[in-house]
Amino acid sequence: MAALYRSRHRWKRINWSHVLTRNFTGNYDYDTVVIGGGSGGLACSKEAAQLGQKVAVLDHVEPSLRGTKWGLGGTCVNVGCIPKKLMHQAALLGTAVKDAKKYGWQLPGPISHDWLTMAEAVQNHVRSLNWGHRVQLQDKKVKYLNMRGSVADEHTVKALSKTGKTMTLTAKNIVIATGGRPKIPTDIPGAMEHGITSDDIFWLKESPGKTLVVGASYVALECAGFLTGIGLDTTVMVRSIALRGFDQQIAGLVTDYMESYGTKFAFRCVPKRVDKLPSGALKVTWSDALTGQEHNDTYDTMLWAVGRAPETKALGLDNLGVQLNKETGKIIVGVDESTSVPNIYALGDISQGRPELTPTAVKSGKLLARRLAGHSKELMNYDNVPTTVFTPLEYGCVGLSEEEAEVRHGRDNIEVYHAFYKPLEFTVAERDASQCYIKVICQRDGDQKILGLHFTGPNAGEVTQGFSMGLQCGATYSHLLGTVGIHPTCAEEITKINITKRSGLDATVTGC
Template sequence: MAATAVRVKALRGDSGRFRWRTPVVAGGVRGAAQDAAAGRQDYDLLVIGGGSGGLACAKEAAQLGKKVAVVDYVEPSPRGTRWGLGGTCVNVGCIPKKLMHQAALLGGMIRDAPHYGWEVAQQVPHNWRKMAEAVQNYVKSLNWGHRVQLQDRKVKYFNIKASFVNEHMVRGIAKGGKETLLSAEHIVIATGGRPRYPTHIEGALEHGITSDDIFWLKESPGKTLVVGASYVALECAGFLTGLRLDTTVMMRSIPLRGFDQQMSSLVTEYMASQGTQFLRSCTPLRVRKLPDGQLQVTWEDLKSGREDMGTFDTVLWAIGRVPETRGLNLEKVGVNTNPDSQKILVDAREATSVPHIYAIGDAAEGRPELTPTAIMAGRLLAQRLCGQSSDLMDYSNVPTTVFTPLEYGCVGLSEEEAVARHGEEHVEVYHAYYKPLEFTVAERDASQCYIKMVCLREPPQLVLGLHFLGPNAGEVTQGFALGIKCGASYAQVMRTMGIHPTCAEEVAKLRISKRSGLDPTVTGC
């Protein structure tokens, strides 16, 4: 009989936490011997997943006096890319993405510099290898920092691939095949997700890469086809274009699904003006490697039904992500998942269908796939499990930014969502096209620099959503997010003094409504 740990719900206190009794192991002496051979260890809290949410949860619980372990294992991508502790954000997401976005923005500043009197050669070459090495070294420093933080907080770290044995125990397999059994009173699943491959397309797996690989390439990807319309697709295409690489985006349908669609259109318009090429209403059929090493991509134009083809050095798939839940053996313990998305079903307390097993972050159904929400959800969960708080995570009015060449920051409802929820007659949208001062001397096109504030029409006109397209969008949106979180009204925003001259001050000057039909172009201070 397989070794099984039995937790006894004994001596329950007011906090609802359990105290350990000596585990009863099925199988007698043989079962105990198996446990010992596997190096079984017991914990108050076991976190499966070493990304932002899981680490935040583990460190918080440890600081509150619990015995905590984290298990994390990165399955190499089909291309063979692997990385260290820290999850998607640190290794193949937010951090390297923002740094490469910054590298691209610097290229634009170099082009602007002569207008401001700097004698800079216009054909300044970019060295991908040098940039990649600097970015990768910084990421590795973060990997090490997370290891040190866990050690400082006495959190035990296991680099093993975990799956459930029973409701309180997981089996971990190390790279060399060594097995470890870990049991815990509470288990948190924070395994995140990985990029989706279109396995039905010939050559997709063999010849394509994903965001798991692009940030770890030693050499420039060269002429690149980015397939997808997600924020990952547009962000990657944006910085590749900014680094002066020939870049094409192939989109089957609309860009930035789930975001405000007027803003999404402006994002892609600006990208096109900067040199990114778009193949709209197209879907790839196959990818073949030519004798010279280039990739020949054949696609279908969904409007005409005709096939076309082109050659590229790199094909980057950015068609969505799938949660890392399939290998956890969740069905063994009765943790329910959405059969379509494979994400774990959770309630407001982040609890799964098994009361002492929780899920946070990208692996949980209905949660924003954003690092800060996973971190806060993890910390609050740890505080509740330790009896320190009863606060639940509030997933409303979560701000975010898409780091495309012209950044798009937003918080609250899109215009479409506001109309669907409240009715068009009850929604007022204030908007403005503006020109950042930074764009003037360099004579940059500001056609897509745009702000809109979505409000209830009835006074005091509660702000439902804010959408900002322009430089430093994240920095602008972060501040206004507090006001919207606190229930700001349009009248209050209009009484807020702007900081002059900034782009952010334009939010506090939104006087023209869409309903008025007046020209929303800002023409002066």
């Protein structure tokens, strides 16, 4: 559509559709350019587009050291939550098959697991999610560029394709959501040459066989758990403590259960070198911190799970003065996800002090998009974010650990209610339930506001999710006791919890 307008006594022809676009985006190509196509970046870009903004997303996956690569969707979809939970489910089914005999199922012959069948099914599902994300971006008119992005200034992004093609995009706002990648030690001979990470384990074409998992993070324990569950000889090497940052009493229960489940643990041990033998096996040498002695053993696979590093090095942030945490390399952000440079924002795992969790990245991304579009001023609430560790005995939690509660409020100012319980489904199967445990941490005075809730047992994520809303609403111990449980469930035991640690009484649940 064209029209005429008068300026300084001259008549000129103008394309009004072009003017409307320029007025909306200002002097920039886009309102928002997002660098990173993971959970947070995709959520932010799609929300912004739905609010009428012109948006582009840049996503590029650098292959792992083993050459593993994947499609759109980030860590969670490709090498995290989704394949992890599916392989965890494979392990749970193995346990269920064993339990089935006690429930009367007649199973002919011994059972075994086929890695390739599981891996292909999981990988096909992941690929369907990759495709789905691309379709969603297209439907919402978000420009998707399979290119590596770097920031030239507060309004300019440089894009580089794998073929060397370059492109410049300008935007009113730039959002960085590039997440992180697993670390591999550089000071251990053979570590990088012969080890794999969580970037690789889910895309292996054949069984990893006898596996050494180095690390004690939730990633390490989850991987070790499902590998044990599908019948593989698995050892976890722990330098100091397991599940750092989580409640340590619960962490002990989780590892105790895993040991009884068949996972081996080498506590207070540090790998020294990794050598590949002519047979193809890996000879791993490590030292025992308690005795100072060296030991070695052979494994088919060595999986490093010693933490993650933020993907900030290739973004060009140093030249712009974007403030980073010197120890972690993560971007320092404000309560509104803003960085130290105007018009540049960061969200998700790359941000300092934020939970490395998909749901927080998704929600914060959506809220950021709404604020940038001028539709809201709501900030992300990072308090009482629930999470679950999908180990063989699942661990769900929300709020403070007992250690954190003591630091913040003082030991004498908190009350810890706890219970050991036995899931009904464990009874006929004659499974050990000695690590099935509930802990509810409350303020000791007043209404006894709940500060933290911890649960180990079947379906821990499903149990914890509902109670987390209660904590967001300021739930108290009285509210908990006033809640009617669903019988017979594991979750109902939380509503009946009444023994305090302070009392010293036996916390084992008996009967209804």
